Amino acid sequence: MSLFGKSADEIIKRAIQDGAFDNLPGKGQPLKLDENPHEKEEWRTAYSMLRSNGYSLPWLELRKEIEEAVDRARSDARSARESGNDEFWNRQKSLFQQRIEALNKRIFQYNLQAPSPVFHRQPLDLTRELEAIQNRDGANPMQAEGR
Numbered sequence: 208m209s210l211f212g213k214s215a216d217e218i219i220k221r222a223i224q225d226g227a228f229d230n231l232p233g234k235g236q237p238l239k240l241d242e243n244p245h246e247k248e249e250w251r252t253a254y255s256m257l258r259s260n261g262y263s264l265p266w267l268e269l270r271k272e273i274e275e276a277v278d279r280a281r282s283d284a285r286s287a288r289e290s291g292n293d294e295f296w297n298r299q300k301s302l303f304q305q306r307i308e309a310l311n312k313r314i315f316q317y318n319l320q321a322p323s324p325v326f327h328r329q330p331l332d333l334t335r336e337l338e339a340i341q342n343r344d345g346a347n348p349m350q351a352e353g354r
Contacts, residue, residue, distance in 0.1 A: 266320035270328065273313050277331065280306040284340050300337070307331050 222228065246254055257263065280303060287299035311330040318327045 266317060266322070266326075269313070269317045269320065270326075273310065273317055273328065276306075276310055276313070280310065281336070281340065284336075288340050303336070303340075304333055307333050307336060 242251070243254065262268075284299055284303040287296050287303075290296065314328050314330050321327055
C-alpha cells in the first residue's frame with residue numbers, strides 16, 4: 208500500500224473509532240441504486256418513468272432478446288442431439304447453423320447500438336457451439352472458456 212493509502216486508512220480508522228460515521232443520514236437503510244449518476248439530468252425523469260414501467264434502453268432490450276434466443280437455440284440443438292435420431296440431428300444442426308448466422312447479425316447490430324465496447328457481445332462461433340452441444344456434459348461454450 209502506498210504512503211497516501213496508509214495515511215487515508217489511518218484517518219478513516221481514527222474517524223470510525225471517534226464515531227464520525229455513527230449518525231449518518233440513511234444509516235441502516237438500503238442503498239438507493241435506482242438512479243444512474245451518469246444520466247443527464249434533463250433525461251432523468253424520462254428514464255425513471257421508463258424503468259418504473261418495465262422498459263429499459265433499446266440496446267439493453269436487444270441484448271436481452273439475443274441472450275434468450277441464444278439460450279433457446281442451444282437448448283433446441285441439445286435436445287435434438289440427445290434424441291439419438293441422427294437424421295433429426297442433422298436437420299436440426301443445419302437449422303442451428305442458420306440460427307447462429309442470424310444471431311450473429313443481431314449481435315453485430317447490438318454492438319453498433321451499445322454505447323461502449325465494454326458492453327459489446329462476442330459473435331457466436333459455430334464450431335465451438337457444436338462442440339459444446341456434442342459433448343456429453345452440454346457445457347456452455349462461454350463457461351468452457353472461463354468467460
